[in-house]
Amino acid sequence: MLYQAAMDLNVKVRILTGDANSAAAQVCPDYVVDDWNNETALRRFATGCEVVTFDHELVDTRVLRSVEAGRCTLRPAASSMQKVLDKASQRRLVRELHMPTPDYLLASDRDALQAAVLRFGYPAVMKATRGGYDGRGVHVLSGDEDLNAWSDLPSEWLVEPLLPIERELAVQVVRGVDGELRTYPVVETYQSGGICRSVVAPAIVPPELADTVRRFAEAIAESCGIVGVLAVEFFVVGGELMVNELAPRVHNTAHYTVEACAVSQFENHVRAVLGWPLGPTDLVVPAAVMTNVIAGPDPLRPLSEIRPFPPVRVHLYGKQTRAGRKVGHVTACGDDAARLRQTADRVAAMLVGESEAVPSGAPSDRSQGVRA
């Protein structure tokens, strides 16, 4: 999707991918298959580029710093990535900024895990500080038997109480090289099984709450000196806002901006990392809903079988389907968010072979990234 945006701007793109069959390599003529966490490989790649950016955060900041020292331009810079790359750094940053965040402890051995559980009680949630994604790396500890299963912790975990989450909100900020800031509308996200199912834009929230969400996200973007898109996810617990997670990249919660906003997150990310002026982030439609196409056990149903075809835009990524993997998304734009959500959910469900749409993310499904 970054490539599609760059194409419209006549910006040349070269992709560094670990897999020649990746979605991006399938559609972009100019790609290199190599290990992006190998310093030599990344430096070789970056030397041929005016600027290098990222579409995921599974990077090694030591490698990034070393490549930067070799006069390659990375945006966001290694120093920004480091502040938001793992869940522990994110929480530290948010606390330094005096913003509310769930109570947590870090644990990298069994004693620390036990101490954390003693403090929070059951049920508690443990999240890998690195590499977690779409519910992977997240576990609920419901009792001593769960705790005992983790006698030998493989790496660092963030432990927090399982919270009675009322709503989940998200917002994306774009920051330019010169510090220019643009913020997309606040959206509501619906999760289930630890995966974002749907995003509704704009979120129907009191104006003061939306202001706080935007203000927090902008302060975080400033504080880590990000260049490009930064996504910030929030919980609402007991009517109170808490910062949950950060992502220094274009984000699933803003895919709807392709159809619904003056300038999309993808175009604005390209603009930002090239040092161009940013584009407006306003909605150009009253409302939009994005629903992820999350693969089930079977291959995707052909698009041609969806008849009559409803007023949605479908984006299929050309990824191998694997149960639980996001392999596409559907966006519907219009007036009535509830109806748009029904339509988008229905198309997404049909694509994965469900005859009836499963309602996306009922309140009971909300969780701290916990998989069913």
Added chain:
Amino acid sequence: MLYQAAMDLNVKVRILTGDANSAAAQVCPDYVVDDWNNETALRRFATGCEVVTFDHELVDTRVLRSVEAGRCTLRPAASSMQKVLDKASQRRLVRELHMPTPDYLLASDRDALQAAVLRFGYPAVMKATRGGYDGRGVHVLSGDEDLNAWSDLPSEWLVEPLLPIERELAVQVVRGVDGELRTYPVVETYQSGGICRSVVAPAIVPPELADTVRRFAEAIAESCGIVGVLAVEFFVVGGELMVNELAPRVHNTAHYTVEACAVSQFENHVRAVLGWPLGPTDLVVPAAVMTNVIAGPDPLRPLSEIRPFPPVRVHLYGKQTRAGRKVGHVTACGDDAARLRQTADRVAAMLVGESEAVPSGAPSDRSQGVRA
């Protein structure tokens, strides 16, 4: 743009182009450089494809028929292309359907040209029946001296009186393999120097006029059995509608559908030629304006210099700039078409290095495809 739409649907695209530097070959990994009007080359290309479609009409129907006979699937079919390929066939088709069209005569020698001018008087317009585009192949005959310049006519020309055109309208129909029809909103087009400058959607016209426009276009699409997008352009002269030109392909007058309609002309063309159900063609925004970026004498100004960047989407085609060539377009969506047009025109003008926007297509500029 067809490739971008196909990408979202995970449809694999192979391009046949005469030039490895063409806009499409720059962005699509899978292309073949060959002569599309060479039967062997086209058959070789088509044999590797499930279906072949066209993004221009500079094709030879004899070649198409022969390739079809070799069991390759062309959509539109050669029989459809033949009915709408040149201006003479188009006029014949429209007259057979009893629709109003400008009075005309065909001329392929000097006597016929003189006879036509005698009938219509000066000023008259002569248009090459094939290969004309963006004002090329169109000449105004203002007096005998213009007539004498054409002592030896190179091919077939359509001659008609220069009409006092009040407005120009356009509409695009998509027709599926099974005859399913979907029609985009009627738009108003603003021409100058024989080139379309801007398109405003929807056209502000009486409902009966819009109905007639749609009905005519749908009847033409049915009559030539088109599969894919058919664009139909109209004149309004003395309050009366006249069919002007047809194009059996995705069309510049519907580029705005990428941002403004539920499903774009590009996606619907892909859907149609693949035999899929078509998508809805309704606007999802109140209004949209598309303004072409028409190259001037200088290279395009960098997008990064447009600051602040207004709420528009820019599409640059990566074509070599050559004065008078369409090298991109700008789309603005919102409530107020007049303001949208100002914004889109201004960005397009800035890109070609004009400091002030030139108003696109004042009424006096309207003409039968006549270049300034």
